[in-house]
Each structure stands twice: as structure tokens, then as C-alpha cells.
Amino acid sequence: MKKIFPNCEGERISRSRRSGLRRAISVLAPILSIALEWLARAQTNVSIELREALDDTNLVWSTSEPVAWGRQLAETHDGTDAAEGGPLRAGIVAVMTRLSTSVVGPGRLSFWWKLEDAECFQLSLQVGTDPLATIGPWNSGATNWEAQTVAIPAGAQELKWVFQTFCGCDSPSGRAWLDEVKYTPAPALAIPNQKGDSLTIEVTGRAGIGVQAEFSTDLVSWAPLPLAQLTLEDGRGVLQVPKPDSNAFYRVVTVP
Numbered sequence: 001m002k003k004i005f006p007n008c009e010g011e012r013i014s015r016s017r018r019s020g021l022r023r024a025i026s027v028l029a030p031i032l033s034i035a036l037e038w039l040a041r042a043q044t045n046v047s048i049e050l051r052e053a054l055d056d057t058n059l060v061w062s063t064s065e066p067v068a069w070g071r072q073l074a075e076t077h078d079g080t081d082a083a084e085g086g087p088l089r090a091g092i093v094a095v096m097t098r099l100s101t102s103v104v105g106p107g108r109l110s111f112w113w114k115l116e117d118a119e120c121f122q123l124s125l126q127v128g129t130d131p132l133a134t135i136g137p138w139n140s141g142a143t144n145w146e147a148q149t150v151a152i153p154a155g156a157q158e159l160k161w162v163f164q165t166f167c168g169c170d171s172p173s174g175r176a177w178l179d180e181v182k183y184t185p186a187p188a189l190a191i192p193n194q195k196g197d198s199l200t201i202e203v204t205g206r207a208g209i210g211v212q213a214e215f216s217t218d219l220v221s222w223a224p225l226p227l228a229q230l231t232l233e234d235g236r237g238v239l240q241v242p243k244p245d246s247n248a249f250y251r252v253v254t255v256p
């Protein structure tokens with residue numbers, strides 16, 4: 001007698017579906033792989049172009065939709081190139097585009113920025129969730145290039161320039177620009193030796209920056225150590241200073 005397997009048809013269908021799925025995966029996998037590779041290469045190219053536009057060779061950049069930032073040559077502060085965000089279309093409140101990079105603080109960040117329309121748009125710099133600097137909205141008309149310098153707090157920090165719209169549907173579209181970003185980590189100080197009447201102070205930081213060593217006896221008033229200003233060649237400098245009669249604190253500050 002023929003044995004009936006009620007699930008056979010279902011099993012055949014299931015096997016057929018699995019087989020079809022495997023065929024689909026075998027066809028789609030190479031396409032997906034190529035697409036992901038193309039996307040990764042495109043993101044790398046954007047990051048390289050943004051680094052070129054923004055001039056700090058130590059920073060790695062990323063940008064997000066709906067309207068990503070990119071390098072252009074028409075509107076710049078340094079006369080060569082700058083990053084442009086937008087154009088964003090006003091009327092879609094809170095539509096925004098982000099440009100971001102990461103640094104390790106403490107340090108000092110400087111940059112130039114500009115808004116095409118400061119009435120309907122806002123450009124802000126955020127460190128984590130804290131806004132450190134903002135231009136627009138509700139100012140009148142376009143801004144000119146403006147310089148900004150902000151202190152970056154200690155620790156690993158994500159820096160985000162956020163460009164967003166605020167006006168109604170009939171408002172014009174607008175763009176934002178950023179140029180000449182420079183991040184200078186605060187120099188670090190160590191005292192590896194105390195011999196006789198002198199101290200050895202070792203300063204490390206970004207190669208080429210100028211530093212001044214200072215001392216204090218109360219952590220309130222700081223005075224420069226004589227002859228303790230130097231440039232950190234290769235990211236390192238060593239000072240020999242007289243040993244003080246009483247306990248003292250030491251620090252280094254960057255100088256132009």
C-alpha cells in the first residue's frame with residue numbers, strides 16, 4: 001500500500017524555496033559584495049577629499065545624508081578649496097547634514113566657517129551633545145567668513161558640524177562652508193630628572209608647535225620660566241630649569 005506523507009508536498013515546496021533562495025544568494029552575493037566595495041571606496045574618496053579641503057592632515061572626516069558635505073573650489077577662505085554643506089532646501093524643518101571627525105582632548109580647535117543664509121539656516125559645532133559655537137538662524141542675510149577658536153575638553157571627542165534648516169516652504173535653499181580646520185592637542189609635560197640644583201622638563205606635543213613652560217606655587221598665579229620657550233622639533237623638547245627653593249607646580253602652554 002502506498003504510504004502517504006502529508007508533508008511531502010510542503011517539504012518539496014520548502015526544499016524548492018530553499019534551493020531558490022540559495023540560487024538567489026549565489027547570484028546576489030557577488031553583486032552585494034561589489035556594491036559594498038564600491039560604497040566603501042566612495043566613502044574613502046569623500047574622506048580624502050574632505051581632508052584636502054579642510055587642510056588638517058591629521059583628521060579623518062565623515063559626512064552624512066540627506067545632503068552630504070563635499071570639497072569645492074568656488075567659495076573658500078584659503079583661496080584654494082573648502083568643504084560645502086548643502087544646498088539644503090528650507091521648509092523641511094530640522095533637516096540637517098553632518099560633517100564629523102574625532103580628536104583626543106584636551107586641545108585647541110580653530111576653523112573658518114560661513115553661511116549663505118543666516119536667517120533660515122544654522123551651522124553649529126557640537127562636541128558630543130554640547131554645542132560649542134553657533135551661527136544663525138534668525139540673523140539677517142548671509143554671513144562673511146568668521147574665525148572660531150574653541151577649547152576641546154579632555155578625552156576622546158567626536159566633533160560634529162551640524163547644518164540645518166529652520167524657515168518655511170517658500171524660503172530659498174542655502175549652503176554652508178567650512179575651511180582651514182586646525183586641531184592642536186595640548187602639549188604634555190613630564191619631569192624625568194631632578195639632579196642637584198636643576199630640573200629636567202620634557203614636553204611632548206604636535207611637531208612644530210611653540211610652547212612656554214610656566215610655574216606656580218599656589219595653582220592660581222602662573223609665571224613663565226625664564227628661557228623656557230621652545231619649538232617642539234619632532235614633537236619633543238627638553239628644558240633644564242633651576243630647582244625652586246619650595247614646592248612648585250609646572251605646566252606648558254602653547255604660544256603662537
Ligand SMILES: [Ca+2]
Nearest residue numbers: 053078081082
Ligand atoms: Ca582649504
